[in-house]
Amino acid sequence: MKSFKADYVFPVCADPIKNGIVTVDDFGKIISVTDQNTSTTNAPVEHLSGIICPGFINTHCHLELSHLREKVDQHKGLVNFILDVQKFRGAENNLVLEAAEMADKEMYENGIVAVGDISNTNITIPIKKSSNLYYHSFIEMFSFSPEKANETFDKALSLLNEFKPLPASITPHAPYSVSKELFKLIQKYCETGQNLISIHNQECDDENKFYRYKQGSINDLYAHFGIDITHFKPQARNSLQSIIPLLSNKQEILMVHNTCTNLKDIYFIKRFDRKIHWCFCPNANLYIENKLPKVELFVGQGHNITLGTDSLASNSKLCILSEMRTIQQKFPSISTAKLIEWGTINGAKYLGIGDEKGTLETGKIPGLNLITGMDGLTLTPDSKVKRLI
Numbered sequence: 001m002k003s004f005k006a007d008y009v010f011p012v013c014a015d016p017i018k019n020g021i022v023t024v025d026d027f028g029k030i031i032s033v034t035d036q037n038t039s040t041t042n043a044p045v046e047h048l049s050g051i052i053c054p055g056f057i058n059t060h061c062h063l064e065l066s067h068l069r070e071k072v073d074q075h076k077g078l079v080n081f082i083l084d085v086q087k088f089r090g091a092e093n094n095l096v097l098e099a100a101e102m103a104d105k106e107m108y109e110n111g112i113v114a115v116g117d118i119s120n121t122n123i124t125i126p127i128k129k130s131s132n133l134y135y136h137s138f139i140e141m142f143s144f145s146p147e148k149a150n151e152t153f154d155k156a157l158s159l160l161n162e163f164k165p166l167p168a169s170i171t172p173h174a175p176y177s178v179s180k181e182l183f184k185l186i187q188k189y190c191e192t193g194q195n196l197i198s199i200h201n202q203e204c205d206d207e208n209k210f211y212r213y214k215q216g217s218i219n220d221l222y223a224h225f226g227i228d229i230t231h232f233k234p235q236a237r238n239s240l241q242s243i244i245p246l247l248s249n250k251q252e253i254l255m256v257h258n259t260c261t262n263l264k265d266i267y268f269i270k271r272f273d274r275k276i277h278w279c280f281c282p283n284a285n286l287y288i289e290n291k292l293p294k295v296e297l298f299v300g301q302g303h304n305i306t307l308g309t310d311s312l313a314s315n316s317k318l319c320i321l322s323e324m325r326t327i328q329q330k331f332p333s334i335s336t337a338k339l340i341e342w343g344t345i346n347g348a349k350y351l352g353i354g355d356e357k358g359t360l361e362t363g364k365i366p367g368l369n370l371i372t373g374m375d376g377l378t379l380t381p382d383s384k385v386k387r388l389i
Contacts, residue, residue: 001025003043004388006370008377009033010053010337012345013359016377021045022052022360022368028389033360048370051377052388053340054360055113055367056320057347059279060198060256060308062118063127067091067099068313075290078204079217083224085313093123100124103318104131107309110319111369111385113357114348116198116254116308118171122162129166136351137168138198141186142177144222146231149181153189167351174200175239176207176218183246190248196351197247198279201255202240204289208260211239240265249273252350256308258293259285266301277304277350280342282326283317284310295331299338306347307339321371321385328379336377 002024009020011033023031023043065085072084104127107115114134117124128135139160143152156170172178172186189195202208206216214234222229235242240261247253249272255261256279269276282292287310298305309318324339344366348358357366368389373382 001043003045006048006052008051011360050372054344056343057114059116059306059347062311063100065311065313066103079221081288107318111387113367138171142173146179146181153185169195175243187248190251198254202260203257208238241268279306279308281308281310284314287314305342307343325379
């Protein structure tokens, strides 16, 4: 049994506790969360400076792209980023595996306890089987050609079976890369059982231009790959508004990035019975588009907000605290307490693991993080995270 005392303990499920004490057993299970005046534990108390909070939940990552660290140039825009990823993606399996293993360890050291991970191949299965992290793998589908919808869907189901019994589900990649026919196949599949969805959403202005007017660089992307898109008719509305009716109301749906999502989009989805969650990956947005979502628009709208790192192709590190710092620097009205909520229990709720992770409550095994380098309760460029359990 171990006890840790810090300047503040953030249980997340309750108000922060000044001079709080967290006691865990040898397996990391929470025994108690108290203040210094009510603690009855006989365990020796380790005194720490900073904030203790639950382990972080990274709801969006691409582990299999970890070998692309520092290979893709910054600030070139989404389409150029996609082209570069395709150009550099091919590598020997041992290099891909080695980089993915290092990324898995990096996330562990940075206090991450669970990951929503995009998978296009089976290469990360052995890493996930032996990892100390919880992984939910999203088997991602690309096909904007209507005639290839069935073939793409069947391949995704085949890959999904390779991941079992690990937690996994099938998912569309993005509005601009999945045909209406493929969306409908996914929707029908989602009616039959639990299948978490995670979609790259409105990551650049040109995604909306493509859906509204069939203009912008998305056309260049398909021209580069020689894909015929004459079947696509502009929708006269943003991409998010166009695909919402194609999504099942039976599944939890994570909209990732949301860099160019506006208030009209947010209000639009409220007209539909859809279980929408938002995920922000600010450092990746800056890396690719040099632009951030209007995060403040999403606060108080009644939807669950989570955090992700994206991949090492679009980020210098896999660290949820780093994402929190970036958001708070740009949007100082968003408190550290709120960011910790986004980075812990909200992600756990989306992934369906809230009974075990996300809050400091008796009986849970959420992991323990220590955040240091604070200015009061505000994050600073010097803020760091250390994994305690």
